[in-house]
């Protein structure tokens with residue numbers, strides 16, 4: 001990299017000093033200022049090969065300066081640094097044409113590598129869509145941990161694209177929220193966001209749900225029905241729990257993704273698709289591929305950009321912000337204002353959160369609704385968490401009726417899907433296989449995840465249950481969705 005002139009704007013003198021030293025060491029000339037007006041003057045005078053700017057400066061917001069810089073000198077790259085580390089800042093920086101966004105505090109090594117990339121890159125920056133609608137300052141995702149910053153940066157880069165995204169992460173980590181953010185701030189925000197959960201639909205109905213069906217396509221198809229692909233036309237289709245998709249439907253989906261068109265169930269005319277696909281799963285698709293339950297070619301089609309959402313226990317520094325966010329949400333829904341004392345917060349940070357943000361959200365809701373004290377202390381949190389820990393939970397009466405009616409509902413779905421004729425053989429085994437997963441999941445949730453008690457309830461050997469949980473990839477946690 002040859003020596004360059006780098007313009008730095010930040011109202012924090014310490015940052016100016018650190019950047020000057022680090023960049024001068026690389027042989028660059030560095031000019032620094034504490035305000036946006038001076039930076040703009042330099043740029044307008046044709047000075048500098050690269051700009052590094054802060055967002056909040058006394059006279060102007062650095063982000064507002066970027067479009068003006070880009071208009072006057074499109075080739076000049078701008079790196080944005082900010083302590084306002086939210087998804088919105090990252091997205092705005094990307095939208096306005098920043099080369100890179102660096103959340104503060106940043107690692108100097110990282111800064112140096114971004115500067116090198118900016119000075120060496122000769123491709124024009126990706127064009128980003130227009131400005132976000134006014135008043136959209138409400139944050140879609142909460143969290144400022146390094147792990148979330150990395151997610152924001154990936155998301156910001158994806159906003160101007162239609163790339164297929166695969167979001168993985170444990171249950172309750174915010175996969176659906178991320179999919180929505182990609183839609184709401186992306187190119188297709190004026191189109192529909194349509195979600196379909198593969199685990200929630202009887203397997204036999206998935207293809208008709210996805211692609212729609214013609215009148216008379218199967219018994220019970222009394223009318224033509226539109227599928228989710230059609231509903232999402234021009235927008236985004238979110239395929240949730242993609243790991244639960246039956247193989248037949250996978251084959252059909254793969255064909256649609258390859259060919260860009262599909263036919264409805266029972267239909268003959270091809271329909272062109274114009275949807276952006278985002279898929280999500282909490283299951284390990286590579287394991288499913290090895291077990292022959294997921295098509296490898298479909299996996300590669302969907303996994304163009306993988307995003308892994310970290311479990312909450314890997315970003316406990318976000319817990320106070322999330323708690324405040326959910327308490328505020330409660331207030332807006334009419335629940336009383338509350339706060340949490342330090343010892344209680346520390347305890348929340350030490351808990352493992354098997355149900356991730358969803359579990360935390362539910363806990364905060366309970367705190368707001370059920371406790372009269374204004375400041376929640378450690379005793380309340382201990383009691384709540386003890387309740388959530390399977391081992392500390394007394395056995396509940398087996399929920400005979402609830403369980404059997406849930407299984408019955410599942411069976412009814414199964415038979416309804418086969419109204420026009422049952423699979424000709426092996427029905428007993430097939431039906432048992434169909435109900436095994438919900439039966440075990442429901443038993444585990446009835447015993448709050450306690451496998452010993454679930455085994456007793458089911459009348460199964462503990463090891464057999466454990467093997468089934470593993471084979472069927474059942475999540476063991478409280479409050480299975």
Ligand SMILES: Nc1ncnc2c1ncn2[C@@H]1O[C@H](COP(=O)(O)OP(=O)(O)OP(=O)(O)O)[C@@H](O)[C@H]1O
Pocket residue numbers: 140141142143169170171172173174175176177178281282325357358361481
């Ligand atoms: N970063 C976050 N900021 C604010 N709320 C969040 C965040 N992550 C998750 N949530 C909230 O937690 C709940 C669960 O999130 P979501 O449904 O997106 O998770 P998921 O990973 O899709 O779960 P599952 O795999 O069980 O479907 C939602 O109510 C969501 O609003």
